[in-house]
Amino acid sequence: MKLKEAAKKEERLTGGHRLCSGCGAGTVARLVMRASDNPAVVGCATGCLEVSTTIYPYTAWEDSFIHNAFENVGATISGVESAYRSLKKQGKMDEDFDFIAIGGDGGTYDIGFQSLSGAMERGHDMVYLCYDNGAYMNTGIQRSSATPKGANTTTSPAGEVIPGKQQYRKELTDIMAAHNIPYVAQASPFKPQDLMKKAKKAFEVDGPAFINVLAPCPRGWRSKAEEGIELTKIAADTCFWPLYEIEDGEWKLNYKPKNKKSITEWLEPQGRFKHLFQEENEALVEEIQEHVDQRWNTILNRCGEL
Amino acid sequence: MSNQVALTGNEVMAQAMRQINPDVVAAYPITPQTAMVQVFSQFVADGNVDTEYVTVESEHSAMSATVGASAAGSRAMTATAANGLALMWEILYIASGTRLPIVMPVVNRALSGPINIHCDHSDAMGARDAGWIQFFAENAQEAYDNAIQAVRISEHEDVRLPSMVNLDGFIISHAVENLEILADDEVEEFVGEYHADNYLLNSESPIAVGPLDLQDFYFEHKMQQSVAVENVKDVVLKVAEEYKGISGREYGLFEEYKLDDAEIAVVALGSTTGTAKAAVDNLREQGVKAGLLKIRLYRPFPAQEIADALKDLKAVAILDRAETFSTTGGPVFADVKAALYDIKADVEATNYIYGLGGRDIKVGEIESVFTDLQQVVETGNVEQTINYLGVRE
Numbered sequence: 001m002k003l004k005e006a007a008k009k010e011e012r013l014t015g016g017h018r019l020c021s022g023c024g025a026g027t028v029a030r031l032v033m034r035a036s037d038n039p040a041v042v043g044c045a046t047g048c049l050e051v052s053t054t055i056y057p058y059t060a061w062e063d064s065f066i067h068n069a070f071e072n073v074g075a076t077i078s079g080v081e082s083a084y085r086s087l088k089k090q091g092k093m094d095e096d097f098d099f100i101a102i103g104g105d106g107g108t109y110d111i112g113f114q115s116l117s118g119a120m121e122r123g124h125d126m127v128y129l130c131y132d133n134g135a136y137m138n139t140g141i142q143r144s145s146a147t148p149k150g151a152n153t154t155t156s157p158a159g160e161v162i163p164g165k166q167q168y169r170k171e172l173t174d175i176m177a178a179h180n181i182p183y184v185a186q187a188s189p190f191k192p193q194d195l196m197k198k199a200k201k202a203f204e205v206d207g208p209a210f211i212n213v214l215a216p217c218p219r220g221w222r223s224k225a226e227e228g229i230e231l232t233k234i235a236a237d238t239c240f241w242p243l244y245e246i247e248d249g250e251w252k253l254n255y256k257p258k259n260k261k262s263i264t265e266w267l268e269p270q271g272r273f274k275h276l277f278q279e280e281n282e283a284l285v286e287e288i289q290e291h292v293d294q295r296w297n298t299i300l301n302r303c304g305e306l
Numbered sequence: 307m308s309n310q311v312a313l314t315g316n317e318v319m320a321q322a323m324r325q326i327n328p329d330v331v332a333a334y335p336i337t338p339q340t341a342m343v344q345v346f347s348q349f350v351a352d353g354n355v356d357t358e359y360v361t362v363e364s365e366h367s368a369m370s371a372t373v374g375a376s377a378a379g380s381r382a383m384t385a386t387a388a389n390g391l392a393l394m395w396e397i398l399y400i401a402s403g404t405r406l407p408i409v410m411p412v413v414n415r416a417l418s419g420p421i422n423i424h425c426d427h428s429d430a431m432g433a434r435d436a437g438w439i440q441f442f443a444e445n446a447q448e449a450y451d452n453a454i455q456a457v458r459i460s461e462h463e464d465v466r467l468p469s470m471v472n473l474d475g476f477i478i479s480h481a482v483e484n485l486e487i488l489a490d491d492e493v494e495e496f497v498g499e500y501h502a503d504n505y506l507l508n509s510e511s512p513i514a515v516g517p518l519d520l521q522d523f524y525f526e527h528k529m530q531q532s533v534a535v536e537n538v539k540d541v542v543l544k545v546a547e548e549y550k551g552i553s554g555r556e557y558g559l560f561e562e563y564k565l566d567d568a569e570i571a572v573v574a575l576g577s578t579t580g581t582a583k584a585a586v587d588n589l590r591e592q593g594v595k596a597g598l599l600k601i602r603l604y605r606p607f608p609a610q611e612i613a614d615a616l617k618d619l620k621a622v623a624i625l626d627r628a629e630t631f632s633t634t635g636g637p638v639f640a641d642v643k644a645a646l647y648d649i650k651a652d653v654e655a656t657n658y659i660y661g662l663g664g665r666d667i668k669v670g671e672i673e674s675v676f677t678d679l680q681q682v683v684e685t686g687n688v689e690q691t692i693n694y695l696g697v698r699e
Contacts, residue, residue, distance in 0.1 A: 039509035041378070054517035064506040067516035068373055069396055075367035078360055079332055079374025079382070084507055086329040086358040086380055095509060115370065118363030 006034045006196055010062070017060035018052040022225025024215030024232070025049045025131045027189050029102060032129055032211070035199035039063060040098040041084075043077040045107030046070035048138040048217075049131065071111035074119035074128060077101040081124045098203050099126040104215075105146035106136040109172050120179045120208045127202040128210045130172070133217035141220040145170040148240070149288055150281075151272045153220070158275040163284060168291055176210040177246045183209035185245035187254075189216075190233040194254055198245060214241045222271020231269060238266040239296040244303055253303035260296075263289045309487050315446040315478035318485060319385070319411045319471075320345035322453040324355055325493035326409070329380035329500075332360035332371035336390040337423045338475040339413040343385060365390035369397035376406040377515045379505025381457075383408065387475060388415035391429045395436070401468045402437030403531065404516060407460035407500075408468040410438075411453060414576065414627075415475040416663045424664020425475040427576065430604075431628040431637045437531060439469040439538055440605035442575040447485040449473035451555055452602070454488070457497045458545045464537040474577040476664065492552050535606045542603055559608040561600040562615055564590060568597025570679040571616065573642055574625040575601040578660075578667055582625070585672035596676050601638070609645035616642070617651040621679045625672075625695075627661045635659070635692045654682050660695035671696050 012033035019026045025048050033040070040063040044050035050067045053060040068076040077099050087093040101119070103112050108130040116128060135153050136142040143156040149168045152158040156165035177184045182205040185198040195213065202209035214235055216228030223231055235241035236255050240263065243255040264285060267273040276285050300306045313321065319342050323331065331350075333343045350359040360375075362368045368384045375382035386394060391412055401408055416422040417429055430440060441456060443449035449471060456469035473479055488496075504513050519527060539559060546557040561579075564586050565571055574582050579600040589596040599615055599622075616622050624643075626636020634640060639657035646653055658675055661667045675695065682688050 039512070041506045043374070051518050054514050056517040056519045056523050059514035059517060061514060062512065064508070064512040065514040065517075066374060066377055066506060067518075068370055068400055072367060072370035072397065075332075075362060075370035076374035078362070078367070079330060079371030079376075080378040080506055082330045082332070082358040082360045082371065083375040083378035083380035083382065086356060086375075087507065089358075090329070090356050093507060097507065097509070114363060115367050118367055121363070122361060 003193060009034050012036070012040070012062045013053065014060050014062060018055065019048065020219060022216065022218040022228045023048065024133060024189055024217065024228055025104070028129070028131045028195070028213045028215050031189065031192050031195050032100070032199040035196045036098045036203050038096045038098045040100055041066065041077070041080050043067070043073045043080065043101045045073040045103035045112050047104040047107050049102060049104065051138060070107055072115045073101040073103050073107060073112060074115035077126050078119045078122065078124045081126050099124070100129060101126060102129045102131065104137070105130060105132040105134060106144045109145045109170050117179065120176065120181050120210065123207050125206060126208055127199070128208065130212045131215035132212055133215045133220060135220050137217045137220045146172070149291070150276050150284055152275060153272070163275055163281050173212045180249065181208040181210065182206070183245070183247055186212045186241070186243055188214045188232045188236055188241055188243055190229050190236065191243060191255065194243060201247070220272065222274070223269055227269065234261065234266050237261045238263050239292055240266050242296065242299050244299060251302040251304070253299065253305050256305070263292050309489065310484065311487055312482050312484050313446065314341065314480055314482050315449055315473050316341035316413070316480065317345055318446050318450045318487065319453060319473065320349070321487055322450050323383060324349045325488070325490050326383070326454065326457055326497055327355050327494070328357055328383040330358050330360065330372070330375035330382040331384060332362050332368045332375065332382070333384045334362050334365045334368045334386070334390060336365070336387045338415055338479045339385050339387040339390070339411070341479070342411060342413070365393040366397065369394040369401065372408050373397060373401050373404065373406060376408050377404065377505065378507050379502040381500040383410065385411040387413040388417055388429045391433060392417060395433070398433055398436040398438060400516070405466040405531070405534070406468055407466055409453065409456045409460055409471065410468065411449070411471045411473065413475045413479045414472050422663040423475070425477050426662045426664065427627040428629070430470060430472050433470065434605055434637060437467065437535070438605060439467055439603070440472060441469065441602060442472045442604055443478065444577060444579045444600060446473070446478050446483045449478060450485065450487060451549065451553065451557065454493055454496060455545050455549050455557070459538065459541050461500060462541045465534055465541050467534055467538070472576070477577040488553060496549070496552060538606050539603070539608055557602060559603045559611055560615070561602065563598040563600060565597035565599055565615060567595055569595040569620045570622070570676055570683060571597040571599060571619050572623045572625055572672065572675055573599045573601065573616070573638065575604060575638065576627060578625060578627065581667055581669055582672050584669045585676065588669065588673060589676050594676065594680070607641050609641065609648065612642060613645040613649045613651060616646060616653060617649060619653050621654040621656070621682045623656045623658055623675045623679055626657060626659045629659050629662065654688050656682065656688055656690070657692045658695040659692070665696055667696060
């Protein structure tokens, strides 16, 4: 889809929502909704996108919307999609619909993980979109299993003896690929066409699709609001957030940086990693670099690039 | 045309679900409900129903998917028991707060821990304030009849609230009973086709379900829910009247058994009420004016009506198959006592907690409760308000 053409499509998530300036969630959701050609039912897990877009009596969504709870958007949209299939089978409905479940990393990697896994395993015809900003941002930047190692969050604070989050992030995209669903992708808002193309594929496949998108959060990343999209490019250029897709089991790399950058270029502009640049944490940065390199090699391997 | 059948409680509830033919069922198996969803999935596999059966990975997802399906505009059901109901907890409140007319059989079983798979009411009683309508049944026939009626009650425009149709684990769910089921077309006609006014799968008029509801509106929405709950009693009675027309069986908010001229009585719900009837009959033969009040509709609680039915007694014992650990007795006791207080009734009320974890309750034990009540009447003195029946010291 050409960007110009996409820009002419009607907004499905309208202005007037109350997401923060520089928030990636709204950008990601708008781009993904542009790839849908049918009326949709949008489900949101409790989180930034949900609380900011549907404050009663307003809604920023042009489509039908449902929020149930934090950990169950996968199951909730399973129910909606099953109702649709039942009514269609009975001849009580003939219109086509798209079904999309959206969660942040908290609602997807952590508390909503079981519900997501169940929905994917059962094969509902739905798209699950995760906007991964790397922490529970809505409630004040608590760590999640998507938080990068070393990040300073309010529940993994950088202290005198512990330098921020102790664990590497969970590779959820791989876990979703292991569900053997028709389409899995990792994307980033600095490549809007790639993201929309992936969303289109996700809507078009018969069965479940999962897209994991990096979403900047200036509050949680302690970064400049106007530099969010640029940061997601750095994330790809440092190979912290590679772009790839898995179509019917086939891995494909979608972006290969011309010059792979040092991880410090990703860490430095973000206040959440500030403490890593103190002398005593030098080894930790090296360790993070090694981890990224290993991970990048794994992905190159899987994508047949090595 | 009705059919005489011999079925277990679980089997007949599966038959009720087949006849209701919901658009979606999302359920997770749990003892002692398992047979119900097994039989129902066979109906799905054999094409006997139009239902999409969602084989969810937990009860939390069962209730979540049922909420999604109901909000989408379909007729949706689930079924559970015990820990499964506890796992649904959070979403029970969302289902009622979102005013979704979901009907859910609950096969009553003790809550862990320690783990126990047998009957008591701790599961349903824990959910008594979740905004659901709660029916209790003496036997499988009543559970079946309650399930069919619950669809109409929940979907009624003055109500729009979910219903739990309770039946005692094993005692009702696994015992074979002779009972009557209605003809399929009678049920089809009675429940009718479901048409939601506002629903997700309406692209002409999209809606937002479950938005963030803050200080400026939340209270009004809860108030509307309270008003809906107030309407339930009338709707229950209206639907019962109509149901009598097709089934010949009569239902109210509760059943008064030999209560008219009774001086002492017990209040109970569930399968124990059958045992209590035998006790009442035995005592009547001995010339004791004993009676029973069997609660059918427990939530909303028909306080005024129950208090009126009990006010001329000299003493009443309330049987609870659940403990509240409040030191103030069981849940039914608290409700009945408050109802009697409200009408300033001069009736001594005592409480018996019994049958936890499936401990059997015998006719003789209920007779002993009546003996205690006679003592209370004779001495005008309640020695022990809260009692534990059938437990080793």
